[in-house]
Amino acid sequence: MSAPDPTRTSKLVLPRIESGGCVGNRRRSQATEITKRDIPGIALGLLVAALLIIGKAWPEYEKLTTTVVEVIAGVVIVGLVVYLGMVFYDPVSVDRIEISRRGIAYTTRSDVGFIPWADVTRVVLIRGKSAFPDTSGYYNETQWLIQFGNKSKLLGYRWRLNWKLYWAFRINLRSFDRRSARAGLHSWRQGRWICFGEK
Structure with missing residues (x-):
């Protein structure tokens, strides 16, 4: 009895995408979209870090930078509340x-x-x-x-x-x-x- 050929693969029936591609294409597309969606959050995090560093490096600006960071935190919290409301609100059903x-x-x-x-x-x-x-x-x-x-x-x-x-x-x-x-x-x-x- 001959050993199985490791180069052979079983046939898979994959769901179709609009371009006729496979699931791998969809996953790559999702990964790209997630990366793009994360850019504002990353930029916001870098901005907050920069403000905190400026406040520590130049004490005369510490009060101003702290106020700006608190405002940004408030906006983020409000946005999170709105987002959760959109996710879980189920008016009809x-x-x-x-x-x-x-x-x-x-x-x-x-x-x-x-x-x-x-x-x-x-x-x-x-x-x-x-x-x-x-x-x-x-x-x-x-x-x-x-x-x-x-x-x-x-x-x-x-x-x-x-x-x-x-x-x-x-x-x-x-x-x-x-x-x-x-x-x-x-x-x-x-x-x-x-x-x-x-x-």
Whole structure:
């Protein structure tokens, strides 16, 4: 019996990305985006360190630099509170979404269903006026309109869930328009962004 050839590899079925690449491409892309996203934080940290060094090196500026550092710390804390509110605020509600290589399984307060990737014909990101007001009134909310077969389903609402769906679409729908999707996710205005299917 011959020994196994170490140069041979088993065939893997990998999820598709819009360019037809593999998971490795997605990971490299994510790493690049994370690096870019971290640049402001790194720059802010270096600025604070520089201010503290200046305050110690030149005592006449110590009070000024300390005040600036305290203001920066206050802004960072407020930003963190706002960010956590965006992540955990769940005004309407999708109770659970599970992403697989076959499709999207969802459970909401009114519905349970499954959307196969092979049946998806159109994906539109919609940002519009909320169906119900909160304590401060009506607000803009973001949802994904997914058309599959002769059906359609709105999913989203939560910031974290919208980004989870973004990555799922990007991996599993070959011609998914990630630029339009990101433009809609980052927008504060109302609008519609066609991300997959006929424009």
